[in-house]
Amino acid sequence: MTPEQSNQTDLITLGRRIRHHRTARGLTLDALGAEVGVAPSLLSMIENGRREPRLTLLHQIAAAVDVSVPDLLTDEAPSHRAGLEIELDRAQRGPLYATLGLPPVPSSRRMPLAVLENLVGLHRELQRRATEAIATPEEARRANTELRLERQARDNYLPDIEAHAEAMSREAGYLNGPLTHRTVARMAEQLGFTIIHVADLPHSTRTVTDLANGRIYLPPASIPGGHGLRSLALQAIAHRVLGHERPTSYADFLRQRVEITYFAACCLMPETAAVEFLEDRKRARDLAVEDFRDAFGVTHEAAAQRFTNLATHHLQIPVHFLRVGDDGALFRGYANDGLPLPADVTGAIEGQMVCRWWAARVGFGHRDRATESYQYTDTPAGTFWCSTQTGSTTGGEFSITVGTPFSSAKWFRGRDTTVRHSSTCPDEACCRRPEGDAAERWAPAAWPSARMHQQVLAALPRGAFPGVDDAEVYRFLERHAPAEPQDGEA
Template identity: 65%
Template sequence: MAGSSGDLVTIGRRIRHFRTTRGLTLDQLGQRVDAAPSQLSLVENGRREPKLSLLSSLADALGVELGELLSGEAPDARSALEIELARAQTSPLYASTGLPVVRPTRGTPTPVLEALVGMHRVLARRAREQIATPEQARRANTELRTWMRERDNYLPDIEAEAEDRVRKTGHSQGALTHREVALMAKQLGFELLYVDDLPRSTRSITDLSGGRIYLPPASIPGGHGLRSMALQAIAHRVLGHEAPGDYATFLRQRLEINYFAACCLMPRDAAVPYLQAAKKRRELAVDDFRDAFGVTHESAAQRLTNLATVHLGLRVHFLRVGYDGAIYRVYENDGLPLPADATGAVEGQFACRHFGARAALDSSQHTTTMAQYTDTPAGTFWCESQVGSGDDGRFSITFGVPFDDAKWFRGRETTVRRTSMCPDPRCCQNPPADLEDRWKEAAWPSARAHAHILSPLPAGTFPGVDDAELYGFLERHTPRD
């Protein structure tokens, strides 16, 4: 008989349970099955794998069916504790502590077992909690950005899955509606519910047992975001995600659900012909793409990076830059020179002051898209930038291409042209010598940290989510029988 150590422990406890309930000692049971008591003791403790012939004899001697003896369930509450403790103490996590194994006896009080099992549960939970230092977060971001660049920011398997899901809703053309998103959820066994008391650390919550996906109120401004949030929650189920075991997996899952949502809102079979026709007319524009599919400017710009290289033959770059000039989101495969720290991370670094992303933030014209050419050490690039506002203040969204590909875009006729020498610090990082001489010893600023980039992520099963608020929310919203 083959089985894991966990299976052996359960079988052993079931044998012991049936033996003791029948008032048999190890010696008496050994005589009935022609086995040494010491051998039976090893079997009951899960330390020896019994042969099928011995198991059959034990079942006969104990008056139970063989299948009942081999059941995977603990025979009683105390046995369940003993089994859980035995499994926990054979885990690599416990072995890494160097602590000795505790073998409970019949005289071990049940509260002691409960305390030991409880401590193992806490140890395992804390090991699963995603606590990433700033350096770990930056390294994981860098690795994921490199991985996506190698794939030209294009994930065909998710494209195909999203197209299939959209097709099953009956959607044929135009923007994906809230009703179609709700139908997609229903096909997976989930209902979309809009509530006004979501924990502040969450965007949505999925109740896996109750088949509910909780979202912010449907009346909040910007319905585009609600569709995207619902699709992201759906994506976890469609893509078969499990609770992330490390921060890199968490980031990868977040990228995948965003990608899936974008594929649904701007399906490849509709978006590619639209973009190819616009390129043929030399009228590619993020604005038009956004309006054609009823999404946000940022979503349209990011989706364009997914499709541009594989389907349009264009190398591109994308930046989301905060009001302070820090880069919060980035993608490039066109060679645009970007600032990076020692780990290779771009997130959290300051974009060149001469980039269109920074120029747009400094402009008073925030309602229109601004285009410019930028001469850099790696060549000349064209870009278009638009400014938006969020909880963290103003930000700019920039989409761009190398000079030779600007001919395909509306806005190519711009006469705005700037020069960037970054990463040379003389470009825009070093202050003028006369000002530095005057103020270097006289200035003492208090810095504003880029909190969500540079700070350690809050502990929790899912990074940044307050578990207490999460479980309290689900408890409040779970219907009672």
Template identity: 65%
Template sequence: MTDLATLGQRIRHYRGSANLTLDQLGATVGIAGSQLSLMENGRREPRLSVLQSIAAALKVEVSDLLDPAPPSPRAAMEIELERLQRSAVYAGLGLPVIRPSRTMSDETLEAMVGLHHELARRAREAIATPEEARRANTELRQYMRTQNNYLPAIEELAQEQLRAVGHATGALTHRSVNLMAKRLGFELIYVSDLPHSTRSVTDLENGRIYLPPASIPGGHGLRSMALQALAHRLLEHHEPESYAEFLRQRLEINYFAAACLMPLKQSVDFLGKAKSDKNLAVEDFRDAFGVTHEAAALRFTNLATTHLGMTVHFLRVGEDGALYKGYENDGLNLPTDVTGSTEGQIVCRHWAARRAFERTNRTTEFYQYTDAPTGTYWCSTQIGTAASSEEFSITFGVPFADAKWFRGRETTFRQQSKCPDPSCCRRPSQELSQRWSHKAWASARMHAHVLSPLPSGTFPGVDDTELYDFLEAHSES
């Protein structure tokens, strides 16, 4: 695909080589010179018949005009300047758009492009903070709640890709993922020296996607990471200009990967059958498609409201009680800070997400009913272990009325939660307060991420120097 700016530059380049003015070329092809000027400036797209006439008049092929490469280093800078001036960062300054003239020197043009790049870099640096990340993530979570966590356009895109490689039933194989990559012109390469701040790296110039050599048992991790990298290309993502855009892109690629690993029709058929049998279980859904428990629970939230007619909630909670991921459209009162952010907030001690850590046997599902201020909920919780060896819990839950569809509904475990009322579990009892107040001193364990700014590269959280060194080292291999 050739953008209009590049097409216009190539027309101008070949017109200059032919020593023709705008009016002279326009008269030859039967259009006004002013109309041709709009085309050269990337403001009007020529019809194919006009493009063929222009190519004939300039004694070149149409393919020469449609070549996506800028015709000269000068043209490349002019195209880049135009692109940068269309960015939200520059538009927010309220300054006029500068059109480079023929009399503008290359040095001036290069300086202007450099200033724009520095402006964009400083804007990224300003937003690469935990506060900005939480604000943007809160807005995205609230938006997805209005969509019932369901994105039909990405569902259809995933189905198209699966049909194209002939996948119909069963767990998605590595071979199918490789075929999807080849259709997009990419080769999957597994390396042991990925930049520490990346999960995968896509080399657009050489058509390579670099992945780690090993991941989650069963291969879910490698398949998922490859699908996420492919999703960037399929969804036509550009370099993010804000943290909100970065998070939206990340959500979309995760959604695409899940929709490929657990395809819509097969998933809805499977869950619908289990619901009719009153035997819904996240662990069965997980095993049917060969994915992780967390992936299955999250995918369940995509489909539950739109296709199964039930509201749900999902939690990933650390062993310290901190909420790392959360979604709800069933009214469960997730803990939030003053900005509305849930990340890092401590969930109620009486919720299943924390009570599950108290069990000796953690290999099976833990079921619990919880009476909360907004209603009674049934929850299913599974304990997992992260690569850092720290444990976490994955909870999937529904309001009491929908518990009848799930295995484990007969549980007798029941807790009462009054959170966010501090008297529920956030304050020690009066007896213990009187016994120990001002008689102890604890050294707090500080989480490193609290004070650590994110690397301020092209992509939030990724070190550009490390990334480019990696690409350079592998481009010659």
């Protein structure tokens, strides 16, 4: 609360206490005004918290209503009703009420108590929802952590979503190999939707679904046969298949994102076909994410994540998955194989630095980035084998790593690699503590300018769909909605 808001709140309380004691003495505004020598209109403004009385006037009012000045200045509301009036006035002067564009409702003595209680209750609920919708980065990390641990406990396998996706893709005509765009379109048609590609999709959205007219709007195709547009369409379809309601919290929003991403992966790499492919490769002791990727025409990251859904449940292989930026920060991770993922005190892993000796970072130094690289890493939790593929986006380079304990490496291509590193992280002596001579030389002389990530300071975007500009979305739907039929038209 700002000093200005605090002062305003104090004036409201003061005004209500004056009104309470005035009416308790049976005085009207006119009568009190005559006794203290001021106009009734000024007293009305004071009682409504819109004018601060001079100290001399305050003493006169206190004497007129037969209480002490400290009694008038206390922060405590004089009665239950007065407390409600103060709370209503405070709410209607706040920034949240200003966004509604509604005129304030005066809390006069003529307002029934039940109406006053209902209005205050509504404002409390508005404030609760607004507060809940503004998730801080800390709250987002907690929600992410809860979801990751929940998935880990289930080996990252969600059977209900698997069943929905398998049934829909089969009904749409899928047999094997990559899922075609036409098959995706038929899946949308099963639900009564048409997929439409537009060039003016709102900037704050990836897709927009028009529930009223049965349309799913996607961006225009930029890469023929690309995985991205199929995944976007399937994620939009997933909301309908999984019966999602509008998110009521940021945690709810995150859970829905996890579920629709899982559904899309299940459709692009259907369980029956994917497991058959992987089991065949396991029997040949030639499992490789790059082959899984190519067999279903998806990105390396999508294939790696999908592998974690199926590897433990169907192949009895514990695994871990990492997406790491070229600065060493962990962007996304999962592990049910005992790999000690770096985490902060809340258990969150996002943004934490992975050891420089892990394959996820060593891979950036490989010259040949067209294929996977392999490595064994000795850690305090045991030895792990990993395959890593690097890539790049406009935001910089990244690596995708899939790994498993030493005992399961026998099923994978690349198990015969001679590349081996040791990591003692989280012991800072492993790779984070500077060498003695360098620290002694440069500590007093170095003055780096840190690259600040502003998002760590700001609250996450508010709203049921965080970051989405509702006004822009509604203008978009107005532009693209089919014209209403004129009278007499079929």
